[in-house]
Amino acid sequence: MTDDLSRLSSSAYSQALEVIASVEPRIAEATRAELADQRASLKLIASENYASPAVLMTMGTWFSDKYAEGTVGHRFYAGCQNVDTVESIAAEHARELFGAEYAYVQPHSGIDANLVAFWSILAHRVEGPWLEKAQAKNVNELTDADWEELRRELGNQRLLGMSLDAGGHLTHGFRPNISGKMFHQQQYGTDPETGLLDYDKVAAKAREFKPLVLVAGYSAYPRRVDFAKMREIADEVGATLMVDMAHFAGLVAGNVFTGDEDPVPHAHIVTSTTHKSLRGPRGGLVLATEEYAPSVDRGCPMVLGGPLSHVMAAKAVAFAEARQDSFRGYAQQVADNAKSLAEGFLTRGGDLVTGGTDNHLVLVDVSKYGLTGRQAESALLEAGVVTNRNSVPADPNGAWYTSGIRLGTPALTTRGFGHDEFDTVADLIVEVLSNTQPGTTKAGGRSKASFVLADGVADKVKARSAEILDKHPLYPGLELV
Numbered sequence: 001m002t003d004d005l006s007r008l009s010s011s012a013y014s015q016a017l018e019v020i021a022s023v024e025p026r027i028a029e030a031t032r033a034e035l036a037d038q039r040a041s042l043k044l045i046a047s048e049n050y051a052s053p054a055v056l057m058t059m060g061t062w063f064s065d066k067y068a069e070g071t072v073g074h075r076f077y078a079g080c081q082n083v084d085t086v087e088s089i090a091a092e093h094a095r096e097l098f099g100a101e102y103a104y105v106q107p108h109s110g111i112d113a114n115l116v117a118f119w120s121i122l123a124h125r126v127e128g129p130w131l132e133k134a135q136a137k138n139v140n141e142l143t144d145a146d147w148e149e150l151r152r153e154l155g156n157q158r159l160l161g162m163s164l165d166a167g168g169h170l171t172h173g174f175r176p177n178i179s180g181k182m183f184h185q186q187q188y189g190t191d192p193e194t195g196l197l198d199y200d201k202v203a204a205k206a207r208e209f210k211p212l213v214l215v216a217g218y219s220a221y222p223r224r225v226d227f228a229k230m231r232e233i234a235d236e237v238g239a240t241l242m243v244d245m246a247h248f249a250g251l252v253a254g255n256v257f258t259g260d261e262d263p264v265p266h267a268h269i270v271t272s273t274t275h276k277s278l279r280g281p282r283g284g285l286v287l288a289t290e291e292y293a294p295s296v297d298r299g300c301p302m303v304l305g306g307p308l309s310h311v312m313a314a315k316a317v318a319f320a321e322a323r324q325d326s327f328r329g330y331a332q333q334v335a336d337n338a339k340s341l342a343e344g345f346l347t348r349g350g351d352l353v354t355g356g357t358d359n360h361l362v363l364v365d366v367s368k369y370g371l372t373g374r375q376a377e378s379a380l381l382e383a384g385v386v387t388n389r390n391s392v393p394a395d396p397n398g399a400w401y402t403s404g405i406r407l408g409t410p411a412l413t414t415r416g417f418g419h420d421e422f423d424t425v426a427d428l429i430v431e432v433l434s435n436t437q438p439g440t441t442k443a444g445g446r447s448k449a450s451f452v453l454a455d456g457v458a459d460k461v462k463a464r465s466a467e468i469l470d471k472h473p474l475y476p477g478l479e480l481v
């Protein structure tokens with residue numbers, strides 16, 4: 001931010017907090033406290049980032065007061081001319097940014113974007129052709145048995161996605177999730193030796209299972225995916241290829257992932273969040289080919305509640321930022337920093353799933369320190385390092401305790417961290433983990449949750465991280481009065 005913008009943001013936020021405090025001072029206080037906490041912590045949560053003041057401010061307006069179900073020019077409510085402007089600009093930026101034929105900027109979150117995609121695929125591939133066939137009869141003559149048949153058709157569809165413990169997301173067919181209930185699902189994993197995707201195995205599974213939807217994309221896989229290969233597999237079995245780029249959209253936008261690693265030219269439908277590596281407001285996004293556009297467009301009100309117009313406006317601002325040259329530099333730095341972080345662990349004897357990274361995240365297997373992911377996460381938090389525990393492939397500790405911690409570089413890269421800072425981060429984490437012991441259970445066994453961090457380590461690590469955090473302030477120049 002320039003000095004001028006910092007000064008404007010400082011006074012805008014200070015005044016906004018005064019207005020809020022006049023109604024509920026505790027909320028104004030918590031808002032101040034959150035800024036202080038975010039400034040003081042070493043945030044390595046791979047799915048988080050820091051949006052710019054311009055993006056954040058765009059969310060705090062009267063666009064929040066407007067109902068705008070429907071699409072641009074076809075609303076179920078009157079008086080949507082300004083929402084139309086905002087939504088059109090956001091969609092135009094998204095199309096240009098990603099080179100997509102069509103963009104739908106209404107989803108409230110990444111999961112909502114996936115629900116819209118599932119709906120759209122079922123409507124386009126199953127309901128559409130079925131209704132067309134039935135129209136021959138005249139739709140008014142459809143019997144209860146006809147509708148029953150359609151429901152059966154819809155409910156008989158199959159989805160193949162990446163398993164949760166290999167790095168997939170809950171919405172990629174995890175059985176307890178809605179995606180695992182609305183579809184018959186099967187999952188593909190990674191190679192137990194290398195931790196890498198094995199495309200031949202994915203293809204073999206697809207040939208046998210014949211899914212309607214093949215889902216690619218991940219939340220915790222530290223490597224790039226060949227989407228051209230995924231499309232070949234989808235085409236061979238007649239599946240729709242859906243790519244969920246929620247985590248790595250920023251690397252696609254910033255041209256770090258190009259060619260076969262860019263999902264947009266290869267997938268029928270691409271879904272995303274806008275708040276992770278893309279650094280926008282909390283929200284979702286669907287990109288699609290022209291073929292799927294009409295069914296995606298019906299997302300609201302078929303799947304989604306009324307669009308959050310204030311957030312669509314903030315998406316437009318964030319996409320405009322991501323189209324600037326500086327965003328490419330940012331995205332490349334995110335990937336370079338992940339490599340520095342990974343090297344930092346490897347040179348200190350750390351164990352990484354897949355042995356490294358070529359995206360924005362690193363998955364550390366903490367078993368060699370005798371800890372569960374849960375103990376590692378808590379010990380690190382005590383030392384001011386914010387991470388999250390994560391399963392490793394074929395995790396012996398299950399999905400709750402886990403054996404790994406997931407680390408991402410997008411947030412601290414926004415603060416200006418580079419190679420040296422991330423090398424220090426690896427050092428601090430190894431320092432905490434190698435000075436942590438598992439606690440004992442009441443029965444005298446080895447606990448999976450409690451832990452003992454050696455005296456003095458938390459303070460030492462906090463002091464060293466405060467030093468680098470102070471050199472790279474969050475929202476530099478933004479001072480609340």
Ligand SMILES: *Cc1c(COP(=O)(O)O)cnc(C)c1O
Nearest residue numbers: 109110111169218219244246273
């Ligand atoms: C984070 C994530 C989501 C969910 O996003 P929300 O905005 O939290 O709903 C969906 N898919 C993947 C792959 C994700 O990483």
